[in-house]
Amino acid sequence: MKRSLLPILCCPTCKGDLVLSVVEEDESEILEGSLYCSACGVSYPITEGIPDLLPRKKNI
């Protein structure tokens, strides 16, 4: 996922802000990490450079 995508992303469910955590990044993209919505308590994974923003239920 390119960093340029971040400003237009939001939580699909509540449309609130997402907090980015980076585990692995190269010069052009974030390869592993997550996008966290604190309002929904949901973490959307970034794996192999692809963010998975499918709506889902709380991770409880």
Next chain:
Amino acid sequence: MNAAHSKVRQHYDEVADIYDSRYDRNRGRLYYNRLSENVLELLPKGKHLLDLGCGTGLFIQHYGKYGGAATGLDLSPGMIHKARSRCRMGQFAVGNAEILPFRDESFDALSSLLAFSYLKEPESMIKEAYRVLKPGGIIAVVTLGKNLLTSGLPALYAMGEAMNIRHVGMGDFGERYYSESEMNDLFLEAGFTDILVRRCSFAHINLIDPLYGIARKIEPFVEERLPYLAYNLLASARKPG
């Protein structure tokens, strides 16, 4: 994700490797390029595009020829992997077109080619499209139209699935086909203006070869004179402002 979405996602994950052999070679390329040209004509070029159901990024590649930026969303991670390697200029995410993970007024243009018939809540997708478009932004959707020929497709696809045929788009997904007035109403209810719905591309890729050749020759005539025979509906509209 509901069962119907899971099924579509699983199908496209399975066919991601062979998808481009259908739409990016010979006959498939002609068919897809023709659709792409029709959609491109309607969209502002060199801006920021969102493509819903982007698949392997074929349309984003077309859009990118004129510069600008493009974001692609698809249910299938397998298809997104392909898109990422095809289009370095694009940015991609896995997601549901009916519940978009994008902020209000993020895009100048929005496209969706041959994915709309899979939606369970088309109203949601059109409303979400309206939300993420900037004022003055343009949406263009290509989907299979409702007519004599497509009315036979669900039965054919159900048969294909029962016979275990591994074929792109072949499966019983409970797809929906739309009439011109249904597409018009969906856009109208969401608040769009300058709505235009027309039929295009008579020469469908699933036609057998000799028929396909003939169909391509008479396609412009069919589109102009016999729009009820053409397979695809091309619907476009503008967000006011």
